[in-house]
């Protein structure tokens with residue numbers, strides 16, 4: 001946890017040399033001082049020693065938004081070509097290169113499963129509500145990057161929110177609502193509170209789940225005040241989105257602790273990203289460090305077939321190999337489920353290697369984590 005933090009001082013010193021630690025720890029300062037757009041990126045690239053990269057990114061900047069918090073930028077080490085944080089946050093010309101034939105802006109067909117913008121109902125007992133299309137930092141691998149410049153994806157105004165609650169009430173099998181976006185926790189607190197009030201006023205909604213990347217990119221925004229508000233809506237679960245051990249800093253740990261101390265359990269969804277975390281050692285470190293800060297590694301997603309993210313997709317066999325090694329090497333609490341969200345909205349599919357080699361009428365044959373073959377007599 002400390003080694004990355006100790007090395008992560010370089011860009012901070014270059015970009016914000018005189019910043020007082022109180023300002024740095026204030027999420028409002030962080031938001032006011034985000035680097036955004038062409039100007040912000042130019043500043044970052046200049047200080048990272050690669051100003052010439054900017055020219056190749058103009059088209060990309062017109063197609064997709066760019067912003068990053070000073071905190072998240074401060075986690076970047078010198079070499080932005082290989083740094084796992086830089087790769088996630090600095091745009092690449094490959095985002096607007098020719099898309100692979102199976103890539104699409106909406107590969108999960110969320111539009112097809114949206115009775116109206118802002119609500120996705122794919123699985124019988126749960127629904128997703130998109131409450132915002134804004135994020136503190138814009139992850140280049142995001143599977144909703146098509147929504148970044150499109151406010152119409154989010155319900156706005158009383159009538160739109162009434163439609164959401166009516167839909168939830170009219171579909172009494174929906175018991176869990178996933179509050180997503182964009183980043184829900186970036187909304188003004190009172191506005192988010194009103195949304196959570198509305199959602200929990202629906203009698204059949206038993207559980208809320210919030211997806212957020214704030215503990216990763218802006219951990220100082222997880223304030224005691226925010227936690228006190230969220231606590232009122234228990235049972236509420238939060239899914240974080242750590243992808244690399246470099247993101248698990250003291251600040252991130254404190255943010256997670258504040259949520260946990262409010263009685264909110266945390267689990268993590270990572271995406272397998274080429275060059276960022278697609279090797280056994282990194283995923284193992286990530287998951288073990290998550291366990292140390294009491295965040296349960298929940299899903300490891302194969303990178304969706306989203307237009308503009310092809311360069312992040314790694315071979316599924318690599319993911320399987322990582323999962324094989326994880327099983328033999330560390331405890332079950334550290335092992336996420338490796339899944340592919342199938343194109344066309346066909347749902348999540350598990351890509352877990354199995355130790356069951358063969359199942360006969362009376363005998364099940366297993367391969368142990370050390371490679372031995374064991375026959376289990378069933379009768």
Ligand code: SF4
Nearest residue numbers: 135138139142182213
């Ligand atoms: S925080 Fe989530 S929604 Fe926002 S850009 Fe990153 S992955 Fe996409």
